[in-house]
Amino acid sequence: MLSPHSKESEFKHLDKIFKNQLLTSIAWRTSTASEKIARLEKIRSWIKDHQQEIRNALKNDFGKPEPETDISEIFPVTAEINHTIKNLKKWMKPKSVSTPLPMLGTSGKVYVEPKGTSLIISPWNYPFNLTIGPLISALSAGCTAIIKPSEMTPHTSELVSQMISELFDPNEVAVVSGEVEVSTELLKLPFDHIFFTGSPAVGKIVMKAAAENLTSVTLELGGKSPAILNEDADYKDAAEKIIWGKYVNCGQTCIAPDYILVPESRQEILIMEMKVALQKMYDPAYEGIEKSPDMARVVNDKHFQRLTRTIEDAISKGAKLEFGGKCNPNTRYIDPTILTEVTEEMLVMQEEIFGPIFPIKTYKSLEEAIEYVNSKPKPLALYFFGKNPEITSKVLHKTSSGNAVINDCVLHFLHLGLPFGGVNNSGIGKAHGYHGFLAFSNEKGVLTQRVGLNNVTLLRPPYGIKAKKIIASLIKWF
Ligand code: NAD
Numbered sequence: 001m002l003s004p005h006s007k008e009s010e011f012k013h014l015d016k017i018f019k020n021q022l023l024t025s026i027a028w029r030t031s032t033a034s035e036k037i038a039r040l041e042k043i044r045s046w047i048k049d050h051q052q053e054i055r056n057a058l059k060n061d062f063g064k065p066e067p068e069t070d071i072s073e074i075f076p077v078t079a080e081i082n083h084t085i086k087n088l089k090k091w092m093k094p095k096s097v098s099t100p101l102p103m104l105g106t107s108g109k110v111y112v113e114p115k116g117t118s119l120i121i122s123p124w125n126y127p128f129n130l131t132i133g134p135l136i137s138a139l140s141a142g143c144t145a146i147i148k149p150s151e152m153t154p155h156t157s158e159l160v161s162q163m164i165s166e167l168f169d170p171n172e173v174a175v176v177s178g179e180v181e182v183s184t185e186l187l188k189l190p191f192d193h194i195f196f197t198g199s200p201a202v203g204k205i206v207m208k209a210a211a212e213n214l215t216s217v218t219l220e221l222g223g224k225s226p227a228i229l230n231e232d233a234d235y236k237d238a239a240e241k242i243i244w245g246k247y248v249n250c251g252q253t254c255i256a257p258d259y260i261l262v263p264e265s266r267q268e269i270l271i272m273e274m275k276v277a278l279q280k281m282y283d284p285a286y287e288g289i290e291k292s293p294d295m296a297r298v299v300n301d302k303h304f305q306r307l308t309r310t311i312e313d314a315i316s317k318g319a320k321l322e323f324g325g326k327c328n329p330n331t332r333y334i335d336p337t338i339l340t341e342v343t344e345e346m347l348v349m350q351e352e353i354f355g356p357i358f359p360i361k362t363y364k365s366l367e368e369a370i371e372y373v374n375s376k377p378k379p380l381a382l383y384f385f386g387k388n389p390e391i392t393s394k395v396l397h398k399t400s401s402g403n404a405v406i407n408d409c410v411l412h413f414l415h416l417g418l419p420f421g422g423v424n425n426s427g428i429g430k431a432h433g434y435h436g437f438l439a440f441s442n443e444k445g446v447l448t449q450r451v452g453l454n455n456v457t458l459l460r461p462p463y464g465i466k467a468k469k470i471i472a473s474l475i476k477w478f
Contacts, residue, residue, distance in 0.1 A: 011185045014146075018117065018189045020171040021144040025116040025192070031142045033089045039139045042167045043132065044081045047074060050163070054128055057155040061127065062332075063297035068248060073128040076414060080133055083416045083433055084140045091140070091437050094446070102478050103447075105454045112441040114142030115216065116192035121183060121206065123198045124150035124299055125252045125354075130220075131160050134195045135173065137436030143193065147175045148183055152299055184209075191215050193440055197254075198222075199352075200377075200425050207428075218429035218439045220254070221422050222352050225379040227257035227409060228369050228395065229270065230386030238385040238407070239273030243281060245383075245409035247336055250296040251356040252303075255381045257409050258353050259342075261369040264362040271322050271338065271360070278323070278336055290326070290333050298332040298355060307334055307355040314339050314346045314359070324356070366391065370398050377425035378402070383409040402426050 047054070054074060058064035064073075094109040118138045122131040131149050138145045147164065149157035161175040168174075176182060187194070187209035196206045197220040210217045227242055229235070246256050262270050282292040289295060298304045308327045311334075315321060319342050324335030334356050342349050342359040349359060363369040373382065382401035386392055392406055402422035403412050412418055419430035429439055449456075459467055 007181075010182075014176060014182075014185055014189070017146060017170055017174050017176070018191075021117050021146065021174070024171045025114065025142075025144045028142045028144065029114060031114075033092055036140055036142060037085050037088060039168075039172075040081050040085055040136060043136070043139075043163075044078060046163055046167055047078060047132075050159075053159055054156075057159045058128065058153075060155040061124075061153040062250070062252075062299045064249065065294045065296060067294070068296065069128075072248060073126060076129050077132045077136070079414070079416060080136045080432070080436075084136055084437070087434065088140055088437075091434055100478070102455070102474055105450050107448045109446050109448075111444040111446050112141070112438070113444055115440055115442050116143060118143040118145045118193045118195060118440060119148070119186055119189070119191045120145050121148045121186075121194070121196045121198065122150060123254075124152035125249060125254065127153040127156040128160065130197045134197070134218075134431065134436065137431065138193075138195070138440045139173075140437045141440035143440045144171070145173045146186060146191075147173065148186055149175065149177065151177070151179045188212075193218070195431075195439065196220065203427070218421070218431060219427045220420075220429075220431060221380065221425065221427040222254045222354070223377055223379050223422070223426040224258040224352055225255055225381040225383070225401070226259055226261055226373050227383040227385065228261045228366075228373070229263070229266065230366065230384070230388070230391055231263050231266065232387045232391075233266075233385035233407075234387070235266065235269050235273050236276075239270060240277045240280075241385075241408050242383075243274055243277040243336075245411075246358055247278075247282070247295065247356060248410070250298060250334075251336075251358075252296070252299060252354055253410065255403075255410050255413060256354075257358075257383055258379075259349065260358065260360045261363050261372065262360060264364060267340065267360060267362050271340070274338060274358075275323055282336070289324075289335060290328065290331075295333075295336075298334055301329070301332070303355065304329060304332045304334070307353075307357060310347045310351075310353065310355075310357060311337055311339075314342060314348045314357075317343065317346050319343075319346060319348070319359070322360075366395070370395065373399050378423045380422040380426035381405065381409070381412070 055066045055069045058069045094111045097108045120134045127150055135145055149160050164173050164175045190213040193216050194210050195218045200221045203219040203221045207217055229238055242257055282289045282295055319339040322338040322340050324337035326335040337357045339359045378400045380402045382399055382404045384395045384406050396404055405412050416433035419435040420432040421427045421430040458470055
């Protein structure tokens with residue numbers, strides 16, 4: 001805990017870093033693609049040299065299995081760097097736009113300039129990926145960055161801090177560690193862009209603070225993402241995909257399927273296939289899932305208690321425990337827990353679960369499932385499993401979600417050609433690849449006019465008959 005005096009000096013320190021980064025950001029407006037690529041290459045080679053340290057940090061933070069760290073923390077970041085390096089020159093190039101007839105004689109181009117200074121606030125659940133991923137977008141656009149990693153994953157946050165201090169001058173990129181009060185101070189500074197990943201509740205606080213400085217925001221938030229299974233889905237295939245998507249990172253994934261909507265007549269087969277998939281992936285030797293080296297743990301006691309309370313609440317209100325339910329507070333292990341007969345009165349159907357609990361709700365008609373989704377805030381992702389293209393198209397058009405995946409889940413995060421993000425309660429703005437680059441860029445429309453006589457000269461006052469005729473024809477024809 002800092003004394004008021006040391007707090008004051010720490011906050012002054014933040015101001016100083018910000019002001020220095022402001023100067024750098026002005027200098028970086030003219031950064032070439034090669035200079036930006038050099039910054040990204042430094043990060044890539046550091047990651048290559050410190051892969052084991054990254055795995056160890058995640059292991060220490062919440063028992064994350066090493067292969068999961070490789071696939072969901074390291075690979076997405078190196079892929080993002082490689083994709084950006086390959087495309088950056090093209091993204092940075094001013095793009096010509098066609099000239100509308102009334103603007104004949106002029107030419108128009110869209111320039112992309114770096115917004116300037118940026119603040120990146122990241123969550124604990126993918127603490128490496130979701131901190132360095134946005135940084136790549138910031139650097140590719142040419143922005144400086146102050147990073148505020150999560151206090152809940154101290155090993156990874158410390159490693160990120162070490163990495164940044166080895167690679168960058170604090171005037172370029174700096175990590176500021178701390179809890180809410182540090183975030184609150186940072187949010188007072190007039191950044192040019194804030195990239196926040198976290199809960200909708202904190203997202204609102206960030207957006208309010210940003211409004212004071214009219215700072216643009218990208219909000220990557222969460223919520224309850226549904227998985228809808230249609231009658232004609234392949235239930236074995238769907239169950240395997242859903243189980244992996246849910247239980248990677250122990251269900252602590254913003255885009256994990258939060259709950260399942262299944263036709264009444266198919267619930268039994270689904271549960272059977274889910275149990276088979278769980279056994280196959282997490283308990284092949286029949287020793288119990290708790291012994292699996294491939295299942296991460298709940299991040300801390302607070303979340304462990306929240307999740308056990310969620311299970312107890314559901315069961316006490318009449319939910320049926322179909323699988324799991326065992327919790328071990330010493331290791332913060334919670335069984336993959338499947339619940340049916342869930343109702344809206346239960347916490348499990350009210351809040352984002354963010355853990356290994358899987359409620360299943362039945363529906364009588366697909367319309368009913370669509371209506372249910374539409375009665376809730378727009379989800380970050382919607383997963384639909386079915387074979388009929390017309391029905392798939394109907395679901396896509398009748399619902400709204402940040403992203404959607406057909407016949408799989410979670411994987412869209414890795415597709416760098418797609419914009420990633422939410423809508424309203426699940427987020428504002430998009431990330432990844434070109435969309436991440438744009439989030440940190442200002443698209444500046446530039447019009448070049450010829451010198452001397454041009455179309456517009458004829459429209460100047462005094463407005464004679466000729467000018468009036470031209471104006472009338474503009475309205476009539478264009
Ligand atoms: P959180 O909102 O509690 O915290 C996120 C960050 O905000 C942390 O760095 C934290 O220190 C900071 N913070 C907390 N309270 C603050 C306040 N009052 N003012 C300013 N900053 C504050 O989220 P979390 O628990 O770290 O992460 C889980 C949430 O993040 C879930 O809702 C999940 O769905 C969401 N999430 C979204 C994405 C995405 O890409 N859309 C990715 C991962 C997680």
